[in-house]
Amino acid sequence: MHINRVERIWMTFGIVALVLFLGVLATAAISEGIIPPSHIQTIDPAKVAQTPPFDNPGVRKVGDKEYEVYVVARYPAFRPPLISVPAGANVTFFVTSPDVVHGFFITNTDVNMMVVPGWVSSATHVFRTPGEHLLLCNEYCGREHHYMYGTIEVQ
Amino acid sequence: MALAQVERENRLPLAYVYTATGALVVGAIFGLLQSYSRAKAFVAPGWFDYYRMLTAHGVLMAIVFTTFFICGLSLFMVYRAVPRERSLRLGWSGFFVMLFGTLMATWAILSGNASVLYTFYAPLKAHPAFYIGATLLVVATWFVLAEILENVVYFRRTQPGMKLPLVVHGAACTFIMWTIATIGVAIEMLFYLIPWSLNWVPTVDVMMTRMLFWYFGHPLVYFWIMGAYLIWYNVVPVFYGGKVFSDGLTRLAFLLLLILSTPVGLHHEFMEPGIAAGWKWVHTMTTYGVVIPSIMTAFAIFASFEMSARAKGQPGFIGVIRSLPWSNPAFCGPALAMVLFIFGGAGGIVNASYSIDTLVHNTMWIVGHFHVTVGGPVALTFVGAAYWLVPALTGRKLWAPKLALAQTWAWFIGMLVMSTAMHWAGILGSPRRTDDVSYAGVAAAHAWMPEMIMAAVGGTILFLSILMFATVAIGTRFSAQPNDQPVAFAEPEPEAMPTPPAFDRLSAWAGAALVLAVLAYIGPVHELIAMHPYGAPGLRTW
Ligand code: HEM
Numbered sequence: 297m298h299i300n301r302v303e304r305i306w307m308t309f310g311i312v313a314l315v316l317f318l319g320v321l322a323t324a325a326i327s328e329g330i331i332p333p334s335h336i337q338t339i340d341p342a343k344v345a346q347t348p349p350f351d352n353p354g355v356r357k358v359g360d361k362e363y364e365v366y367v368v369a370r371y372p373a374f375r376p377p378l379i380s381v382p383a384g385a386n387v388t389f390f391v392t393s394p395d396v397v398h399g400f401f402i403t404n405t406d407v408n409m410m411v412v413p414g415w416v417s418s419a420t421h422v423f424r425t426p427g428e429h430l431l432l433c434n435e436y437c438g439r440e441h442h443y444m445y446g447t448i449e450v451q
Numbered sequence: 452m453a454l455a456q457v458e459r460e461n462r463l464p465l466a467y468v469y470t471a472t473g474a475l476v477v478g479a480i481f482g483l484l485q486s487y488s489r490a491k492a493f494v495a496p497g498w499f500d501y502y503r504m505l506t507a508h509g510v511l512m513a514i515v516f517t518t519f520f521i522c523g524l525s526l527f528m529v530y531r532a533v534p535r536e537r538s539l540r541l542g543w544s545g546f547f548v549m550l551f552g553t554l555m556a557t558w559a560i561l562s563g564n565a566s567v568l569y570t571f572y573a574p575l576k577a578h579p580a581f582y583i584g585a586t587l588l589v590v591a592t593w594f595v596l597a598e599i600l601e602n603v604v605y606f607r608r609t610q611p612g613m614k615l616p617l618v619v620h621g622a623a624c625t626f627i628m629w630t631i632a633t634i635g636v637a638i639e640m641l642f643y644l645i646p647w648s649l650n651w652v653p654t655v656d657v658m659m660t661r662m663l664f665w666y667f668g669h670p671l672v673y674f675w676i677m678g679a680y681l682i683w684y685n686v687v688p689v690f691y692g693g694k695v696f697s698d699g700l701t702r703l704a705f706l707l708l709l710i711l712s713t714p715v716g717l718h719h720e721f722m723e724p725g726i727a728a729g730w731k732w733v734h735t736m737t738t739y740g741v742v743i744p745s746i747m748t749a750f751a752i753f754a755s756f757e758m759s760a761r762a763k764g765q766p767g768f769i770g771v772i773r774s775l776p777w778s779n780p781a782f783c784g785p786a787l788a789m790v791l792f793i794f795g796g797a798g799g800i801v802n803a804s805y806s807i808d809t810l811v812h813n814t815m816w817i818v819g820h821f822h823v824t825v826g827g828p829v830a831l832t833f834v835g836a837a838y839w840l841v842p843a844l845t846g847r848k849l850w851a852p853k854l855a856l857a858q859t860w861a862w863f864i865g866m867l868v869m870s871t872a873m874h875w876a877g878i879l880g881s882p883r884r885t886d887d888v889s890y891a892g893v894a895a896a897h898a899w900m901p902e903m904i905m906a907a908v909g910g911t912i913l914f915l916s917i918l919m920f921a922t923v924a925i926g927t928r929f930s931a932q933p934n935d936q937p938v939a940f941a942e943p944e945p946e947a948m949p950t951p952p953a954f955d956r957l958s959a960w961a962g963a964a965l966v967l968a969v970l971a972y973i974g975p976v977h978e979l980i981a982m983h984p985y986g987a988p989g990l991r992t993w
């Protein structure tokens with residue numbers, strides 16, 4: 297099979313571009329720790345309300361400028377619906393669902409993850425400036441899915 | 452071969468194409484209402500809520516329309532390329548099982564028993580008829596593979612040593628890939644969802660069903676694309692008197708799609724717990740790998756355009772554009788679809804990088820993206836090609852070709868307007884799969900409402916375009932004049948070097964595809980099982 301010279305140049309260009317893309321992703325993952333939310337932890341979905349710390353969801357200060365936020369995504373609301381965290385702190389969210397699959401998306405940030413019953417999802421974020429963010433469920437979870445939202449208040 | 456035999460054979464692809472058209476029209480009604488609902492111009496009534504419509508739209512468009520069309524197209528290609536006396540028993544059985552499954556699943560959706568969207572994520576628990584119907588629809592496509600392979604075997608027996616006709620090779624690769632992919636969803640249905648929906652088992656392993664779904668879900672996308680490529684490579688050149696740029700490279704592109712389409716599905720699960728980041732990374736690499744046959748295709752198409760323009764004494768970019776038969780709707784549809792694919796392909800490379808995907812996952816960006824990939828390049832190619840295929844199948848001349856031509860442009864413009872607005876809304880954070888995106892009027896939601904209105908404007912143009920298409924398709928069925936378009940497939944350019952015979956060893960390539968699929972999934976599946984995840988009982992939240 298004969299491969300046309302122009303095609304060879306075009307394919308080389310295409311493959312080099314792809315390798316560059318992958319290189320950028322690999323560098324970001326290794327040096328900046330930019331990896332997708334891949335927390336691996338199971339929880340009995342029938343016992344979320346009895347399992348600490350999800351029995352008492354909310355914000356916990358765990359260190360200097362370190363916060364943990366536990367959220368239960370239960371159709372059709374987030375518990376707690378209002379989450380207050382200080383600006384500039386490292387905030388780690390832990391979210392689980394006792395019923396169906398939900399989404400946990402804070403608009404205008406990179407906190408965007410699926411919440412799967414039986415599993416705990418986690419993501420860390422630093423909110424740089426004070427203000428309010430819309431927290432919403434971005435996976436269809438039922439007839440009232442569009443009422444499932446909350447507020448992140450950055451102080 | 453006897454004319455009566457050809458007519459008899461054409462009825463089967465025709466039944467597929469008209470069923471696809473019906474699904475497209477019904478799906479479009481729901482699509483239109485969705486775009487109005489999101490723009491707050493329409494409120495879905497309580498007895499037929501938004502999510503019921505969205506489930507119907509997704510299933511009818513993404514599964515029924517596309518699958519029926521590709522089955523019809525592939526059977527037509529194989530029947531015409533391998534002329535012989537043949538029984539259609541297998542072919543018709545497949546069609547009727549698919550139709551039965553479709554009607555069963557559609558009943559479950561429209562009656563409100565299955566508002567689970569076309570991804571049917573457990574533990575949303577639909578009526579068993581939905582899962583059983585969808586399984587029949589998908590599994591019956593294996594009949595089409597059997598039909599294609601039977602003709603491959605016949606061809607090899609009667610013409611030993613000859614290369615398979617290019618269309619037969621392409622159709623076989625498409626359906627082998629598809630069958631390997633559908634094994635995932637068949638396992639999901641038979642071993643997880645159906646027993647659970649019948650209450651034979653109390654709970655379901657949610658992450659396993661999601662992994663099995665996406666094992667199938669991404670190759671589904673490549674199934675559509677391979678259907679479009681079958682037309683781009685083999686049919687489109689006929690309209691400008693051109694040739695297939697290269698026999699060998701065309702086969703190679705289909706073979707690469709066959710082996711690389713399946714080991715990529717985890718890129719749909721980037722944002723999920725329970726899957727190690729390393730596996731997500733592996734699937735990102737293979738995802739970029741599937742870009743290669745698409746780059747090859749882009750090259751082959753432009754090369755074919757250019758060679759034909761040169762032969763007509765019209766070199767240069769402008770010469771190429773001018774030499775093409777833009778007034779033929781069967782050319783114009785696929786050609787505009789190719790232009791849309793440039794946008795779709797660029798967006799796809801963005802989505803596959805998981806750092807950027809975090810920003811747009813499950814936002815309207817994704818909806819914009821697949822309307823400018825499956826809704827644009829694929830569907831517009833099918834619709835445009837139907838202006839050639841329906842006359843070929845019925846032997847009747849295309850009715851109202853001017854309306855058909857206007858239809859292709861309306862689709863192109865409507866899709867550009869709608870998908871641009873959707874992409875932009877997604878960057879602003881507007882979620883997908885959501886009836887009302889006003890969130891009680893918070894500031895963030897204010898920003899994306901104008902985009903929702905633009906999307907509804909584009910959606911309206913698209914909807915009109917689909918009605919125009921249906922009018923032409925039905926009109927052609929009753930047209931009195933005989934078909935005046937060629938019923939042929941493009942010939943390859945004569946080549947200096949022959950195509951390697953290995954390109955025709957389909958079973959070896961199918962084996963390689965299976966091995967790669969197993970390698971890509973054995974790790975994550977094993978890790979998932981080792982975690983002993985809790986089952987979820989499931990419920991009906993609609
Ligand atoms: C009249 C033309 C169309 C209009 C107005 C339209 C509109 C829409 C809208 C507004 C949504 C998003 C709803 C949401 O996420 O809340 C949507 C989803 C979708 N559309 Fe279309 N669409 C049209 C044609 C098509 C075509 C031709 C295809 C494919 C062949 C298609 C495939 C899909 C799919 C797969 C979804 C996703 C469903 C889901 O998220 O479950 N659409 N459409």
Ligand SMILES: [Cu+2]
Nearest residue numbers: 433435437441
């Ligand atoms: Cu939701």
Ligand SMILES: [Cu+2]
Nearest residue numbers: 669672718719
């Ligand atoms: Cu995909």
